[in-house]
Amino acid sequence: MVTLLVWATILSQTPVVSTIDQHYTQVTQREQLLSEVDRIPTQWVDSTYPDWFAPDLLLVNQDINHWIDILPYSEDKSHTRYVVAPLQWAIVPVITVTGEDQEDVLNWWDIDIMSYLENGALHHPWTRWPREQSGNYVLAGHTSYYSYQNGRYKTAMQFIALMQSWDPLRMFDQQANGEWKKYDFSITKSFETVPEDISILEQPIDWNMLTVYGCYPFGSLDRRRVIQWEISS
Numbered sequence: 001m002v003t004l005l006v007w008a009t010i011l012s013q014t015p016v017v018s019t020i021d022q023h024y025t026q027v028t029q030r031e032q033l034l035s036e037v038d039r040i041p042t043q044w045v046d047s048t049y050p051d052w053f054a055p056d057l058l059l060v061n062q063d064i065n066h067w068i069d070i071l072p073y074s075e076d077k078s079h080t081r082y083v084v085a086p087l088q089w090a091i092v093p094v095i096t097v098t099g100e101d102q103e104d105v106l107n108w109w110d111i112d113i114m115s116y117l118e119n120g121a122l123h124h125p126w127t128r129w130p131r132e133q134s135g136n137y138v139l140a141g142h143t144s145y146y147s148y149q150n151g152r153y154k155t156a157m158q159f160i161a162l163m164q165s166w167d168p169l170r171m172f173d174q175q176a177n178g179e180w181k182k183y184d185f186s187i188t189k190s191f192e193t194v195p196e197d198i199s200i201l202e203q204p205i206d207w208n209m210l211t212v213y214g215c216y217p218f219g220s221l222d223r224r225r226v227i228q229w230e231i232s233s
Helices: 002-013 021-037 063-070 099-105 156-161
Strands: 082-087 090-096 120-124 135-140 170-173 180-193 208-216 221-232
Touching: 021 208, 063 082, 090 156, 156 208, 170 208, 180 208
Parallel strands: 090 120, 135 208
Antiparallel strands: 082 090, 082 170, 120 135, 170 180, 180 221, 208 221
16 A cells, blocks of 8 residues: 555656647647748649648547548548548548549550549559558649649648658558558658659569659649658558
């Protein structure tokens, strides 16, 4: 009993970092990063960070249902694959090219990819899903887009410009039985490149990786911001 009382006294006197303090620190850090990224302001282009990527006290929550609840659009809550950047409060559905468009892409014919990017992050069809086999799973998304055009995810991929080298990324994949499988990724490389650089689509034969990219600076088509990850768990 004495020992328990001693430990209780020690614990009561030990300073504890409050979750709310951590939360406001993260808010401040994100706002600072948003102010530092390259941005080309124009009245014709929407380049603001999605306001529904709101600060969340449960940033470490690993339940996909928690993240899906953040999505403001009901039509986006029934996808089978999502990418989540916990420290950037971002969740984006993964959109797959389907039907005749998929065959056209595999034959290197042009398709209207903008119709897909309006609804989330586009998966390049010929790139392979992690864990299935060695390869590079590639996602593309908008960091900015014309204000007068349709689209719920015009700036959703801005989170890639806010990520630090230690920031995690998660992919959630719904299985045939309805259960969700979670993949954790850690950053291996971050860089900028030209739009014509197709090397980011290359498929390695000896390891699994994930590549995410979007236009940069925000409001411009000049370059591509690219981050590559490897599976950490």
